[in-house]
Amino acid sequence: MENKIKIEIKNLNFSYDEEKYVLKNINLKIYENETVCIIGENGSGKTTLLLCIAGLLKYEGEVKIDGEIFNENLRKKMGFLFENPDDALFMPRVFDDIAFGPKNFGFEEERIKEIVKESLEKVGLPGFEERVPHHLSFGEKKRIALASIISYSPEILLLDEPTLALSPVSKENFLKLIKSIRATKIIATHDLEVAVETGDRVVLLNKGTIKKVWNKSEVKSIKYLKNFLLKEPGER
Amino acid sequence: MKHHFIDDFAYKKGFLQRVDTGLKVILLILLLLCVLVIPEKVLFYIPFIILTFLFLIFSKIPFIYFLKRILIIFPFLLVLFSLSIFKENGLRIFLFSFLKSLISISFVFLFVMTTKMTALSEFIKKLPAGFLISDIFSFLYRYFFLLQDEFEKMKRAMISKGKNPKLKDYALLSGNLFIRSYERSERVLKAMISRGWKIK
Amino acid sequence: MHIPDGFLDLKTVSATNVFSIGFLFYSIKKITKKLNPERIPLLGLSCAFIFTLEVISFPLPGGTTVHLSGAFFISLILGPFSGFFITFISLFVQALILGHGGILTIGANSLNIAFTGCVMGYYFYKFFEELFPSFKTMWIFIISFLTLITGSLLLLIELTISGKILFSKSLFPVLFAHTIAGIIEGIFTVSAISFLQRVKPEILKTQKI
Numbered sequence: 001m002e003n004k005i006k007i008e009i010k011n012l013n014f015s016y017d018e019e020k021y022v023l024k025n026i027n028l029k030i031y032e033n034e035t036v037c038i039i040g041e042n043g044s045g046k047t048t049l050l051l052c053i054a055g056l057l058k059y060e061g062e063v064k065i066d067g068e069i070f071n072e073n074l075r076k077k078m079g080f081l082f083e084n085p086d087d088a089l090f091m092p093r094v095f096d097d098i099a100f101g102p103k104n105f106g107f108e109e110e111r112i113k114e115i116v117k118e119s120l121e122k123v124g125l126p127g128f129e130e131r132v133p134h135h136l137s138f139g140e141k142k143r144i145a146l147a148s149i150i151s152y153s154p155e156i157l158l159l160d161e162p163t164l165a166l167s168p169v170s171k172e173n174f175l176k177l178i179k180s181i182r183a184t185k186i187i188a189t190h191d192l193e194v195a196v197e198t199g200d201r202v203v204l205l206n207k208g209t210i211k212k213v214w215n216k217s218e219v220k221s222i223k224y225l226k227n228f229l230l231k232e233p234g235e236r
Numbered sequence: 237m238k239h240h241f242i243d244d245f246a247y248k249k250g251f252l253q254r255v256d257t258g259l260k261v262i263l264l265i266l267l268l269l270c271v272l273v274i275p276e277k278v279l280f281y282i283p284f285i286i287l288t289f290l291f292l293i294f295s296k297i298p299f300i301y302f303l304k305r306i307l308i309i310f311p312f313l314l315v316l317f318s319l320s321i322f323k324e325n326g327l328r329i330f331l332f333s334f335l336k337s338l339i340s341i342s343f344v345f346l347f348v349m350t351t352k353m354t355a356l357s358e359f360i361k362k363l364p365a366g367f368l369i370s371d372i373f374s375f376l377y378r379y380f381f382l383l384q385d386e387f388e389k390m391k392r393a394m395i396s397k398g399k400n401p402k403l404k405d406y407a408l409l410s411g412n413l414f415i416r417s418y419e420r421s422e423r424v425l426k427a428m429i430s431r432g433w434k435i436k
Numbered sequence: 437m438h439i440p441d442g443f444l445d446l447k448t449v450s451a452t453n454v455f456s457i458g459f460l461f462y463s464i465k466k467i468t469k470k471l472n473p474e475r476i477p478l479l480g481l482s483c484a485f486i487f488t489l490e491v492i493s494f495p496l497p498g499g500t501t502v503h504l505s506g507a508f509f510i511s512l513i514l515g516p517f518s519g520f521f522i523t524f525i526s527l528f529v530q531a532l533i534l535g536h537g538g539i540l541t542i543g544a545n546s547l548n549i550a551f552t553g554c555v556m557g558y559y560f561y562k563f564f565e566e567l568f569p570s571f572k573t574m575w576i577f578i579i580s581f582l583t584l585i586t587g588s589l590l591l592l593i594e595l596t597i598s599g600k601i602l603f604s605k606s607l608f609p610v611l612f613a614h615t616i617a618g619i620i621e622g623i624f625t626v627s628a629i630s631f632l633q634r635v636k637p638e639i640l641k642t643q644k645i
């Protein structure tokens with residue numbers, strides 16, 4: 001199953017201000033339908049790496065998706081779940097937020113209503129079409145944000161801190177939901193529990209460089225990972 | 237923080253809620269123009285007042301709630317009152333303007349309370365150059381509660397540090413709020429682009 | 437001060453609306469011609485910002501409160517036409533959902549607040565800044581102040597033409613109130629701009645239209 005390369009990152013470097021590099025010489029291959037978790041301290045560059053893969057920042061180096069260098073047609077293949085759902089739900093009504101992707105990617109008008117309905121059912125919030133995002137709880141917003149991505153069935157999910165600020169129960173449900181979606185997933189998280197539970201592989205990022213990559217069998221426990229984090233001084 | 241939404245009653249089933257948004261906009265403007273030009277005789281105002289009450293009843297908007305919302309214009313009227321009394325016949329002029337004001341704002345609030353903001357945004361889109369206006373209107377409607385909350389949080393944080401905010405502090409809070417809005421706009425743009433928003 | 441419906445007569449309402457709505461379309465034309473569409477979210481969030489600023493009231497010693505306008509402030513960042521455009525929309529929505537100002541009086545209110553603050557303010561500032569570049573802060577303060585005074589004079593003229601007040605008797609109290617508001621607005625704009633300059637100067641370098 002895990003032999004087709006979905007994403008290939010080669011010699012990726014990135015800086016926001018052309019002085020200090022936030023990502024340094026990143027090389028990584030990600031296979032189809034694999035879940036890769038990126039762990040690391042705050043400010044280690046996890047979000048930036050996801051943004052580069054999604055083609056939302058201009059970088060040096062190469063990121064290939066299905067063998068293709070980034071181009072606009074690849075957007076449809078990727079869904080980006082932002083850390084703060086308020087940034088991703090920018091329309092006045094839930095329906096329009098979920099329909100936004102499908103509309104832009106040229107789905108048929110008649111299908112869109114159905115798609116929105118199905119997406120809402122998938123995230124466990126059926127009938128939320130007419131709701132106003134501001135009225136929703138944080139957990140609900142997070143789910144709607146996910147629905148607004150899966151509505152156009154991307155093959156790759158880039159999830160930035162998906163469980164941040166969720167209550168323990170919401171977190172468990174949300175993780176279950178993510179696991180149930182079939183796609184190649186990259187999850188940036190500083191929650192080691194998420195990494196242990198979902199990752200086929202776990203990548204440790206420190207100050208913008210990859211320090212270590214574990215296979216599932218090597219990732220024994222949260223404690224095991226924590227020891228590595230403690231050894232690597234993060235930015236404080 | 238709990239905000240009460242302007243279009244809460246738009247989701248109820250009442251008379252005005254069923255009228256098409258475009259028709260309501262035209263009706264509103266016509267009514268406002270009528271109120272603007274009617275002469276200063278009490279008799280002319282009575283039909284409008286009756287109309288307001290009829291709309292209120294058939295659109296299932298509670299009277300007391302409505303009244304509370306309308307009272308918002310009073311501080312301004314006080315200022316105008318104190319200016320107009322210097323004029324000959326000023327009190328009479330003021331009272332009729334006041335009536336016009338009250339009826340106009342009643343119509344405006346009747347319109348707003350019975351129209352979904354999203355429907356209004358759809359309507360604006362159809363107007364000339366409505367695309368940009370409707371986009372900005374949507375962003376405004378989506379984010380201003382959020383910004384108000386952010387401002388309140390920052391203010392409370394400042395107060396809890398034992399600092400009573402003065403004018404300069406308000407300026408700093410506002411500057412801060414603008415930076416946050418600016419940074420949020422960058423993230424929102426990324427979210428839009430990642431979901432296929434084409435820059436034409 | 438936002439004029440509610442009912443306090444301006446037909447001719448004043450017509451004239452101000454023709455001017456302001458005409459200028460609104462002119463601004464939109466300018467914006468859509470030159471604006472990088474990437475800035476649409478920024479305009480949207482800035483509009484929410486200006487709305488918030490105008491809704492927040494802050495206390496003065498003595499128990500009264502003041503609203504900031506922010507129109508000049510936003511035009512210094514985004515430029516005169518973008519500034520006018522979003523301030524117009526903010527004023528319109530305030531009238532619609534909060535009852536601050538009126539619907540038919542939107543022409544007058546946007547002339548008094550958005551046009552003076554954004555367009556007049558911006559070009560006056562550009563002019564004086566180029567003439568005497570070493571007094572930036574002073575110009576920001578003075579022009580901030582002047583935009584409010586100009587706005588209050590326009591307000592007086594509109595109400596007088598509509599036959600609601602006597603100009604001579606109202607001039608002093610209105611000018612007095614707006615002198616205070618103008619000083620406050622001036623201090624606000626200067627402090628907020630210098631805060632941005634210190635914390636995130638690149639914001640002040642955004643494209644101005």
Ligand SMILES: Nc1ncnc2c1ncn2[C@@H]1O[C@H](COP(=O)(O)OP(=O)(O)O)[C@@H](O)[C@H]1O
Binds near residue numbers: 046
């Ligand atoms: N928009 C930005 N402009 C400048 N620097 C940024 C920006 N976003 C993030 N950074 C910097 O880049 C580094 C990595 O940030 P980020 O990718 O957000 O880390 P993480 O997601 O792992 O917490 C941090 O040092 C941060 O300060």
Ligand SMILES: [Mg+2]
Binds near residue numbers: 046083160
């Ligand atoms: Mg991050």
